[in-house]
Amino acid sequence: MTIYTNIEDLRVEASKRVPKPFFEYVENGSYDELTLRANRRDLDAIRFRQRVMLNVSERKHGGTMLGKPVTIPLALAPTGLCGSMCANGEIKAARAAQRFGVPFCLSTMSLDSIEDVAGAVDQPFWFQLYLMKDRKISESLINRAKAAGCSALVLTMDLHVEGQRNRDVKNGLGIPPKLTPANIWSIVSHPGWALPMLRASEWTFGNLKDEVKNSGDLGELAEWVKSQFDPTFDWHTIDWVRQRWGGKLIIKGVLDPDDAKLAIKAGADAVLVSNHGGRQLDGAASTASQLPAIRDAIGKDDVELWADSGIRSGQDVLKFLSMGATACMIGRAYLYGLGAAGEDGVIKALELIRDEMDVTMALTGLTDASKVPPSLILGAPRRSAEEPAATAYITQLDG
Numbered sequence: 001m002t003i004y005t006n007i008e009d010l011r012v013e014a015s016k017r018v019p020k021p022f023f024e025y026v027e028n029g030s031y032d033e034l035t036l037r038a039n040r041r042d043l044d045a046i047r048f049r050q051r052v053m054l055n056v057s058e059r060k061h062g063g064t065m066l067g068k069p070v071t072i073p074l075a076l077a078p079t080g081l082c083g084s085m086c087a088n089g090e091i092k093a094a095r096a097a098q099r100f101g102v103p104f105c106l107s108t109m110s111l112d113s114i115e116d117v118a119g120a121v122d123q124p125f126w127f128q129l130y131l132m133k134d135r136k137i138s139e140s141l142i143n144r145a146k147a148a149g150c151s152a153l154v155l156t157m158d159l160h161v162e163g164q165r166n167r168d169v170k171n172g173l174g175i176p177p178k179l180t181p182a183n184i185w186s187i188v189s190h191p192g193w194a195l196p197m198l199r200a201s202e203w204t205f206g207n208l209k210d211e212v213k214n215s216g217d218l219g220e221l222a223e224w225v226k227s228q229f230d231p232t233f234d235w236h237t238i239d240w241v242r243q244r245w246g247g248k249l250i251i252k253g254v255l256d257p258d259d260a261k262l263a264i265k266a267g268a269d270a271v272l273v274s275n276h277g278g279r280q281l282d283g284a285a286s287t288a289s290q291l292p293a294i295r296d297a298i299g300k301d302d303v304e305l306w307a308d309s310g311i312r313s314g315q316d317v318l319k320f321l322s323m324g325a326t327a328c329m330i331g332r333a334y335l336y337g338l339g340a341a342g343e344d345g346v347i348k349a350l351e352l353i354r355d356e357m358d359v360t361m362a363l364t365g366l367t368d369a370s371k372v373p374p375s376l377i378l379g380a381p382r383r384s385a386e387e388p389a390a391t392a393y394i395t396q397l398d399g
């Protein structure tokens with residue numbers, strides 16, 4: 001049995017099991033991958049305060065997201081072509097999220113459709129919307145998400161146009177992948193991936209195939225999708241979405257304090273600080289470097305503030321929480337689990353993150369992951385008088 005000690009072990013296993021064009025599609029950042037690297041570099045540079053001589057025997061890892069309890073304060077981020085990691089990947093990831101007790105968000109660009117996933121899980125999941133120029137299609141997607149009982153809509157704001165991922169261009173990655181000799185070899189040399197894939201319920205963009213004319217031709221469908229990302233989409237457009245959706249709304253892709261304020265003004269229930277995992281604006285700041293200023297700008301509002309991009313461990317989650325996030329999202333970390341071992345691999349990724357959180361909490365004197373103080377990390381301002389008593393050193397030393 002393969003032993004997985006961290007997300008990197010899952011990544012290595014996925015790289016062996018998944019054909020190169022699909023594995024690199026996940027790994028890629030846009031252009032020179034400056035932002036992709038900055039996400040990791042800036043998280044790595046943060047140091048915890050080590051605290052000792054405290055009783056940390058009781059540790060709570062849970063929290064809430066949009067008012068619902070979660071096993072750890074983390075959701076599975078929307079990822080297009082998630083189902084290319086293994087057959088029916090979206091269904092497997094949704095089931096794993098449900099088993100573990102965290103939310104799953106389905107991408108507009110998934111292989112399994114909203115209805116496929118709804119039929120495979122008993123609890124509501126979230127749906128991510130890319131607003132299309134053809135508003136009838138966006139409206140239909142919103143209605144389908146409502147009919148399927150989705151409990152939140154994630155509106156992605158950082159893809160007015162698509163950043164180029166150079167490795168995808170070289171690999172001929174598209175739907176379907178270009179049948180170059182290298183790609184054919186890559187697929188046939190991974191029978192453990194390819195054979196179940198032949199039996200998968202979808203091998204196209206499941207949410208779009210019935211919305212678009214000529215969708216039988218996958219090449220045309222892919223071209224259509226590219227032409228449909230809407231660069232006119234401004235913050236007033238959020239109103240258009242809110243009127244049709246009516247439920248919880250998460251604004252994804254905010255990286256600037258002014259945009260965070262606009263998102264709140266536009267009625268977001270949660271704001272997700274994200275640079276799309278370094279896949280869009282290359283040269284953008286890391287989320288770790290922007291989060292504190294965004295937290296300051298929105299103050300102690302009722303709005304939930306979440307962060308993603310670069311998370312590969314429980315330590316990373318705690319760093320974001322300490323800098324003011326109320327919860328996080330992961331993309332690649334769970335896709336590696338999915339590529340390595342399907343549904344159980346996603347569970348493994350979540351367990352690893354939870355266990356790393358647990359040990360890090362004990363060694364930093366933290367007893368409640370839903371109340372992480374800024375003082376968990378070095379260089380942060382000391383806690384203010386009104387900060388909740390969340391750490392053992394606060395309750396035991398000050399109490």
Ligand SMILES: Cc1cc2nc3c(=O)[nH]c(=O)nc-3n(C[C@H](O)[C@H](O)[C@H](O)COP(=O)(O)O)c2cc1C
Pocket residue numbers: 025026027077078079080081107108109128156252274275276277278279308309310311329330331332333
């Ligand atoms: C393979 C892949 C596909 C993605 N597809 C989407 C998508 O369809 N919609 C979206 O809003 N974000 C998408 N994202 C961005 C993720 O939702 C998330 O912001 C990002 O993965 C976080 O960074 P991380 O991968 O380092 O955790 C994608 C990310 C990856 C890695």
